[in-house]
Amino acid sequence: MFQCGAPQQVQHSDGYVVQVADRHHVEYLDGSQRWVVEVEFAPVVGVYRDTLGSEGSSAADFDTALRRIIAGLEAMGSKVEVS
Numbered sequence: 001m002f003q004c005g006a007p008q009q010v011q012h013s014d015g016y017v018v019q020v021a022d023r024h025h026v027e028y029l030d031g032s033q034r035w036v037v038e039v040e041f042a043p044v045v046g047v048y049r050d051t052l053g054s055e056g057s058s059a060a061d062f063d064t065a066l067r068r069i070i071a072g073l074e075a076m077g078s079k080v081e082v083s
Contacts, residue, residue: 002075010075018072028069033057035065045078 002010009019016030026047028035038051052066066082073080 002072008076010072012068012072016068018069018075026069026073028065028072030065030068033061033065035069037066037069039073043079045073045080047073047080047082049082 001013003013005011005017006019009017011017016028019027019029021027021036023041024038025036026039028037033054035052035054035057037053038048040046040048047066047070049066052062052069054061054065057065070080070082
């Protein structure tokens with residue numbers, strides 16, 4: 001379950017946050033972890049999977065971060081396409 005925080009930011013009941021960082025990036029924040037992914041805002045938001053990054057994280061963390069970013073964008077009312 002997501003709740004709106006600030007404009008262009010949602011927080012999940014589990015505590016993590018998904019927010020628009022700037023015109024080209026979305027952030028996923030979970031505790032001390034910070035993930036950033038490049039996006040293209042359009043009627044369908046394009047998420048560029050290969051640009052998702054965080055230091056010292058595993059492949060399982062990568063999948064979780066990507067899934068949660070998509071869910072957060074959808075909670076903001078966006079349709080999402082991953083490429």
